[in-house]
Amino acid sequence: PKTLIEPFRIKSVEPIRMTTRSEREALLAQAKLNVFKLPAEDVLIDWLTDSGTGAMSSRQWGAIMEGDESYAGARSFYRLQAVIQQITGMQHFVPTHQGRAAEKVLFTAVCKRGELVPNNCHFDTTRANLEYLGVEARDLVIAEGLQPALIHPFKGNIDLARVEALLRAEGDRIPFGMITVTNNTGGGQPVSMANIRAYAQLLKAHGKPFIMDVCRFAENAMFIKMREPGYAETSIRDIVKEMFSYADGCTMSAKKDGMVNIGGFIVLRDEAWMDAVRNGLIMSEGFPTYGGLAGRDLEALAVGLEEGMQEDYLRYRLRTAEYLGERLEAAGVGFVRPTGGHAVYIDARTVLPDMPVEHYPAWALCNALYLEGGIRGVEIGSVMFGKRLDDGSETYHSMELLRLAFPRRMYTQSHFDYAAEVIAEVKQKAASIRGVRIVKQPKFLRHFTCECEWI
Numbered sequence: 001p002k003t004l005i006e007p008f009r010i011k012s013v014e015p016i017r018m019t020t021r022s023e024r025e026a027l028l029a030q031a032k033l034n035v036f037k038l039p040a041e042d043v044l045i046d047w048l049t050d051s052g053t054g055a056m057s058s059r060q061w062g063a064i065m066e067g068d069e070s071y072a073g074a075r076s077f078y079r080l081q082a083v084i085q086q087i088t089g090m091q092h093f094v095p096t097h098q099g100r101a102a103e104k105v106l107f108t109a110v111c112k113r114g115e116l117v118p119n120n121c122h123f124d125t126t127r128a129n130l131e132y133l134g135v136e137a138r139d140l141v142i143a144e145g146l147q148p149a150l151i152h153p154f155k156g157n158i159d160l161a162r163v164e165a166l167l168r169a170e171g172d173r174i175p176f177g178m179i180t181v182t183n184n185t186g187g188g189q190p191v192s193m194a195n196i197r198a199y200a201q202l203l204k205a206h207g208k209p210f211i212m213d214v215c216r217f218a219e220n221a222m223f224i225k226m227r228e229p230g231y232a233e234t235s236i237r238d239i240v241k242e243m244f245s246y247a248d249g250c251t252m253s254a255k256k257d258g259m260v261n262i263g264g265f266i267v268l269r270d271e272a273w274m275d276a277v278r279n280g281l282i283m284s285e286g287f288p289t290y291g292g293l294a295g296r297d298l299e300a301l302a303v304g305l306e307e308g309m310q311e312d313y314l315r316y317r318l319r320t321a322e323y324l325g326e327r328l329e330a331a332g333v334g335f336v337r338p339t340g341g342h343a344v345y346i347d348a349r350t351v352l353p354d355m356p357v358e359h360y361p362a363w364a365l366c367n368a369l370y371l372e373g374g375i376r377g378v379e380i381g382s383v384m385f386g387k388r389l390d391d392g393s394e395t396y397h398s399m400e401l402l403r404l405a406f407p408r409r410m411y412t413q414s415h416f417d418y419a420a421e422v423i424a425e426v427k428q429k430a431a432s433i434r435g436v437r438i439v440k441q442p443k444f445l446r447h448f449t450c451e452c453e454w455i
């Protein structure tokens with residue numbers, strides 16, 4: 001087969017700036033060895049996140065001029081509503097400014113202190129929004145999903161036996177069940193249709209609604225098409241339709257598969273929760289026909305949701321991550337396998353096997369990629385998930401991963417080739433990579449703002 005190409009051409013360009021190694025050393029020192037504090041202009045390839053960072057199409061930019069900025073009942077709302085109703089098959093829709101706002105509004109409307117919500121893995125903001133309300137967020141991903149090197153087609157699946165046991169033992173505490181597609185916290189891994197279907201049936205048998213976190217629903221659908229028996233000939237639209245048919249409601253960060261720079265929404269199948277949702281929305285986001293977005297944002301999303309489901313695009317999208325994975329494998333660098341939809345998660349332990357965890361190997365690798373080649377990723381290790389306790393002792397995370405997340409339609413194959421070269425070079429020079437100590441940190445979410453020193 002021939003090279004799988006980017007199924008678009010470039011109409012508008014944004015220069016990126018090369019820096020020298022000595023400039024990067026100074027910039028990283030200024031940023032207190034924390035890449036979150038770097039000005040984006042000083043980053044050559046920015047793989048911090050795939051959220052809201054992608055390129056919009058000329059059709060989306062055209063739609064932006066059609067935005068109706070009326071406070072109530074804007075035409076843009078009705079246009080987006082029709083698209084979302086059609087894709088999800090659900091009638092009740094409200095926009096929010098992004099995914100975490102959808103979570104906050106929905107959970108506040110329907111959860112009570114002391115309850116428990118199962119999920120394959122809760123994303124950080126989902127967990128935080130539940131815990132803030134005194135609700136326990138329980139991760140029940142299958143055991144395979146926690147082993148980076150193990151190959152399995154649907155590592156995002158939820159463990160149905162544990163779900164069933166939980167429903168039996170603590171069903172009265174469970175307001176609804178959730179699933180996250182794809183499973184971002186677990187490596188961007190997909191959930192199979194069979195798993196979604198069986199989970200939905202289990203919840204139904206116990207009288208519990210089923211809420212899906214659908215940020216990356218289109219990428220998940222493409223994985224189903226490529227990997228799940230019986231779906232090879234099914235269109236993405238029909239796979240998506242079937243996925244949504246099992247759910248009673250969804251929260252969405254449109255900054256991912258919505259192909260926009262800002263936006264989110266809640267959809268629900270029936271009316272029951274809508275009054276509480278609308279009231280909460282008005283309190284924190286805005287009137288229910290704009291929900292914290294401009295009319296033009298709603299227009300861009302109406303187009304983006306359709307574009308995000310195009311099969312050529314999705315095939316190229318998943319191939320991109322797979323391609324970088326192949327290059328890493330050739331360089332002897334380990335990563336979460338198989339590669340996910342939106343990102344590659346490097347296992348820092350395979351580059352820095354001897355660095356003690358107290359020196360934060362994944363953070364060290366993140367800094368090394370910036371110093372070597374101006375690439376910015378994000379540490380998913382003991383800085384993000386560890387904690388300094390009040391007695392001064394530290395807790396550490398079970399894995400030391402570096403996530404390289406790819407903005408949609410933004411970087412070309414040569415950017416990926418360059419990154420692969422940089423990573424291979426970093427691996428060669430692993431002995432010279434320095435760990436860090438944290439010298440200043442807040443109590444929560446320390447990775448965003450902590451300050452470090454070289455060891």
Ligand code: F0G
Nearest residue numbers: 049051098099100123125184215253255
């Ligand atoms: N759910 C999942 C699975 C996510 O990955 C995210 C965001 C959210 C919810 C929250 O959405 O950012 O629009 O408020 N993930 C981004 C990331 C931030 O980098 O993975 P948001």
